[in-house]
Amino acid sequence: MTEDLLARRARLMGPEVPTFYRNPLHLVKGEGVWLWDKAGKRYLDCYNNVPHVGHSHPKVVEAITAQALTLNTHSRYLHEGVLDYIERLGATFRHETTQAIMVCTGSEANDLALRMAQAVNGKTGIIATDNTYHGNSALTSGLSSRRPPVGGYPQNIIRVPAPDSLAPVGGSREGQAQAFAAHVKAAIAELETRGFGFSSLILCPLFANEGLPCVKKGFLDPTVAAVRAAGGVIICDEVQPGFGRAGEAFWGHEVLGFAPDIVTLGKPMGNGHPIGAVFARPDVMRAFREVFAYFNTFGGNPVSAAAAMAVLDVMEEEGLQQNAREVGAYTLDGLRSLSHPWIAEARGQGLFFGLEFLTPEGAPATAFVADVIEAMLERGVILNNIGRNRNTLKMRPPMPFTRENADMLIAALQDALNSTPVRA
């Protein structure tokens, strides 16, 4: 059956379409933190952040259904839904990013945010971190592409080394904040030399794709100062850390204690409904609208707004940010209690965890981590890897994750670690 589907995919979607697992999962049902495959096997989902308030949450579906049966049009007509949502979400920021353009995906959000920054300062140079992902559009894929696009890498984009827990930029954890800022300063100078000028720095405040390194409040302060001094704009991609996942804060950038000029949102925002947004300060939005005409057909339509609003309702009703803080801390304790000679570090922020593995020689245990992921699937737990070398287990469950779920994850992990042969 699974082979049939793989053959059909190759015929209908072409070659090299990405899948997870050596034998890709054929899923048929999801509920809360659980997924079921075609054979009826149940899996604890410790990976997917799109179903933010839980797979198939009935309240979100109800909101979508009710609005879709009533009206679904674009925003060139007036509707309260999108305004109520922007007002409510904008109030969660501790700074003035209170105006928004609603879009359909995180890619659209970042593609737009980069152009907003260019409108602010009239420059076109962009700085990103070195193993990041900010989207799949032509512009955003240039930030993260592993294969050079046709025509070569864009010369107006420079990538700087992201912070790392075990191999810190500049050689020490203490000096990492200054060393990171120094790389950004050098990139700013290089963009000026190349004639583009420096427009924006875009980053995930938890550096999620680079392995979720331990960075603390204030880490970005020297970088923010350097960007501001150069007239640049800071774009904070909150697709992964946002919406309460960080536990102690609603937004990832609050954890680091800085105020971005633009915040971009995507995946978890509509619990699977395609929705994203760019929040910006009024002066940034004004500068953008003076230069660019922009309209998004589906963005912020009444159904999308209803879906996104329902996600916020459920988060409040079920206390999901508090849950992320409490169960996140509990889970991190569990990860730290695991026993295996190749464990290098257990890290976490709210309900987002990294478990890094190094060989006794200090090399990335990439192959071992890949085997552990497969061993966990056998044990009914879905997780994945992150980091430059993909030697860090990535756990990022739906927000209603419980202590019992955490216990199951930790027990399965210890068992998988015990029984997976080590190989680098």
Added chain:
Amino acid sequence: MTEDLLARRARLMGPEVPTFYRNPLHLVKGEGVWLWDKAGKRYLDCYNNVPHVGHSHPKVVEAITAQALTLNTHSRYLHEGVLDYIERLGATFRHETTQAIMVCTGSEANDLALRMAQAVNGKTGIIATDNTYHGNSALTSGLSSRRPPVGGYPQNIIRVPAPDSLAPVGGSREGQAQAFAAHVKAAIAELETRGFGFSSLILCPLFANEGLPCVKKGFLDPTVAAVRAAGGVIICDEVQPGFGRAGEAFWGHEVLGFAPDIVTLGKPMGNGHPIGAVFARPDVMRAFREVFAYFNTFGGNPVSAAAAMAVLDVMEEEGLQQNAREVGAYTLDGLRSLSHPWIAEARGQGLFFGLEFLTPEGAPATAFVADVIEAMLERGVILNNIGRNRNTLKMRPPMPFTRENADMLIAALQDALNSTPVRA
């Protein structure tokens, strides 16, 4: 009330957010071809193509609800839904564009299609028509931008004059096909001179944004020959003409009788659910996958696939393509029966119409058309304008448009034309 919403929009969305009408509509309900505003006034929707099978169609909502309550995950797991859809829609093409990547918007589709073409021939030059719109991403907005982006217009994009009904390229309708092809050939040569090389020609097969000019089967044959001779790729943007709207054919390019290498889809595909797609020949898809890594989180998820599938079901059950052909012809007859000295031409293809107005001196009657649009709103009919000079009324109703709806449109139009003072 409306003023309150406008003030809230300015505060929450910033300045210059596009709206329709001098007093923007505050809509609260939609059903079939009808929309209702806050005051309870009913409008005949002769403009919106996103609600393809009718506003709030219960079968589409039912499909979304059922799937969203069951499972909604990304395509790195296996699921039949997206495969069933690609197989079914791919079978509607009379050529080999049978493989697809599902995305969330038409913008994402075109942004991706342009890169597919670049992967095929290793060139980066793009040709588009001169008053078109293919999306709002950084790349696609460069095809249609009315204001230069920061850093200037991309040098790898050249716009050629689109066909025109009353001011044909080359001076005569008979010579227009050859004249259009000659402009494309000149642009190909220029892209070679500039060093980009020629990658693709992207166009809407009905040239909808340029005023829906009368072009007949075979019109693009000389152009297609020129593109093929240069090793280029033809991208057909079917966002507006596709899905049976053209009446006599399921796709706009069938009306012209040519076979594109890539077809892009958007707006009507999910009846308002954010979904789009790129269909391509297997050799094109293979070339793309060899060069680019591409994954779209929401694209082709089970809910999107269910929404899009339900649209096809409704189209078949309600005979909507046939309806577009029959009621389209009936409506066009009605438009041709209208009486006003400034009417220059009534044009149509299925359920898509243009009614062009010129002053007695032959100038575009742009202001008059704007006044007629407002007069039609007063009479409870929603339509809009198109064309380089916005002097053509645009009518593009939901597909279940009936003869009675057409009668109401025509009667309201004659009344509005009679009572709107002429001004250029």
